[in-house]
Amino acid sequence: MKRLSLLGATALVASISLTGCGMGGDSMDKSEEKKASTGSEARSSGLAPTWIPAEAKDVKVQQRTTGSERLLTAEFQGKLPTQCTTxxxxxxxxxAELKAAYALDTKTKGSPVADFTTSPLLSAGWWPQDQQKETTALCGRWWVSIKDGHVYGFAAETKKAADMITKERNK
Structure with a gap:
């Protein structure tokens, strides 16, 4: 029995060492880019929110894997759906506009508006700097604009996570 316990403890130590857990390997500043050919494909896979028009093309999402922040773009000529509010x-x-919009999104519903950032920490080569300042509509938690044949969306990070990410970057 002692031999099994020793083997279990050794396996635990080895797995912690390999994953970096508890040894400074954990990071809040992780993200990945995902793509879909169409809005329909992006919605059905869960990559994009339901307000993305099915006919949108070349959907790209930069998403924080350790938080709620997202950047999104897609080729789109048209108007936003009625679920988006100008x-x-x-x-x-x-x-008041943020509170009403955030109440419609399951990821922000019930959370105070003050708990979320108003500008992205994420970046992507296709995301114009300060694009959130072009926002003309809110689609749930998403700050959205249409410019030059593209729809752009930004979903905010929690301030708690943003503070942790900023501290991490400043080390």
Missing amino acids: IKAKGAPTE
Whole structure:
């Protein structure tokens, strides 16, 4: 019995060593890019939110794998669906507008607006700098705009996670 316990303990130590867990290997600043040919494909796979039009093409999502932040773009000529709400001031949704929109999204529903960032920490070669300042609509938790035949969307990170990521980057 002692031999089995010793083997189990050895296996645990080996797995911790290999994964880096508990040894500074954990990082909040991880993301990945995923793509889909069409909006329909992106929605059915869960890559993109339901407001992405089915006819959108070349959907790209940069997503934080350790949090809620997302950047999205797709080729699209048209109007956003009715589930998206136009905001009064371009790039500056009010707290009331954010509260109403966030209440419609299962990932932000019930959370205070103040718990979320208003600009991305993620970046991607296809995401124009400060694109969130072009926001004209909110689609649930997504800040959305259409420009030059592309739809752009930004889903905010929690401030708690953003603070951890910023501290990590500043080490």
